[in-house]
Amino acid sequence: MIDSRLRILQMVAEHGTVTAAAQALHYTPSAVSYQLRQLAAEAGVELVAHQGRGIRLTNAAHILLRHAERVQEQWELTRAELAALGSEPTGQVTLCGFSTAASRLLPPAAAGLRDAHPHLTVRIIEAEPDRCFDLLLSEEADLALLVVTADSPPMTDRRFDQQPLLDDPLDLVVPQGHPLSWRRRVTLADAAGEPWIVGHPGTTYHQLVLAACMSAGFTPHIAHHADEWATGTALVAHGFGVILVPRLAQLGQESPVTRIPLRGEPAPARRIMSVTRLGAREIPTLTQAVDTITATAARLLPKPDGG
Template identity: 55%
Template sequence: MIDSRLHVLRMLAAHGTVTATAKALHYTPSAVSAQLRTLSEDLGVVLLAPAGRGVRLTPAARILLSHIDSLFSDWEHIRGLLAAESGAYAGTLRMCGFSTAAAALLPGVVTALNTTRPELEVRIIEADPADCFAMLLADDADVAVIVSTRAAPSSADARFETQFLLDDPLELLLPLGHKLAGRTAVGLQETADEPWIVDRPGRPHRQLVFNSCAEAGFTPRVAHEAAEWDTGAALVAAGFGVCLVPKLARIPSGYPITRIPLRGDPAPSRHIRTVVRRGSASQPVIAEALEVLKQIAAAANPT
């Protein structure tokens, strides 16, 4: 209901280039370019300036952007009030989350909502946290479950509303014959000399492991890089090193490995949060999904 061209501008600010914005919105670059041009003309303000082979937002565009977020969130809120009044529980709810969430938390929400709200169609979309934010903005998803990181624009962003869901403690993955394999709990600093298997550079889980180790007073020596828990488990089983896996993550059985909880106060863990578009929590469907999600998180709480 808010002029879609304002939304396009917002997406441009988030993605940087016209082409990336077009891809996120399922448009062609021509369409995005044309929309921004007409918007600029209608407003009588120059919004874009060429910068290299891309574009740069003008100060006027920054001013505009700094104010329209509240416009969008207000509208989401109004929509929610309307939906609440008319008791509309029909339609489609789209939930996106990173792999573990999509596997461990979201299915429970789907089954729960399927029984209480049979007319509601609930979809799960597995996506990395960064993609989750983009999907929320693009209205390709309504609820996101993400791992809280410094990179994520989670707190105090006028576009999103985020809520703590649960702490997923990290556990040490060891080969069965390892000297620490028999312990009931391990301090992370005891592994300072181990070779490590971590995620690829730039990926969130690698950040998390490095941060945890830094807090324990050492920098992990990277031996191998694995993107999937399965790969990491195989490398650990082969004796190539150790790695950290969240308790919620399921590891394939059959490997000669063991999972040892970590000591610490607070124990190293990843913080899982829910994210929705600001204002959209007033939609009954979304509110109920968040509620169910909290219950499931509490039930499955591994701490």
């Protein structure tokens, strides 16, 4: 509903370059360039200034960006009004989230929606947090579950409504028989000297582990890279190091490892957020989805006793 040219401008502002914006939108740079030109003509102002081999957005562009935010918000309010108008929710709602969310939290919520509203089409997209924000902006998705990363927009970003959903505690996974597995109380710092297995640089998992270790006061010795839980677990089982897994993540039973809840103040955890476009949270369908997700999470993470 929001003008596609404004969306493109938002992406350019977000990603800094025409090329990156094009990538996020599944467009080619030519298309983005062309549309920016159109928008500039329509508004009767210059939008971009060339700077080096890239571009810089002008003052006028920032005015248009503020406009886009307001229109976006207004549109979400209207959507909510329409949805509240009664009658069965119709059309399509799309939930997106990173791997663990997509596999454990979203399906129950999606199924609940589907069963409650026969005329509603429910879609799920598994995507990394960065991409989730793009999906929200482009209205390809309506609700996103994601872990905060260094690349996340700030909480104050007026395009999004970001609410903490739950704190997913982190467990340390060590080989069976590892000295730490006998300890009554293990903190992250206790594993500071271990060789670590983390995701590839740039992945959310990589950032997560590094951030957790950093806030525990040490920099991990990274011995191996593995992006999938199964791979990491297997490496641990064979004594290549230790990994950190969020409580929500399910590990296969194949590898003989010990999973140890970490203690600490605060206990190491990853914060999972539910994110909508600003104003969209009031849409009944989404409210219901968030409720279901909260309930699911409570079931999967029974009582966080002790801390």
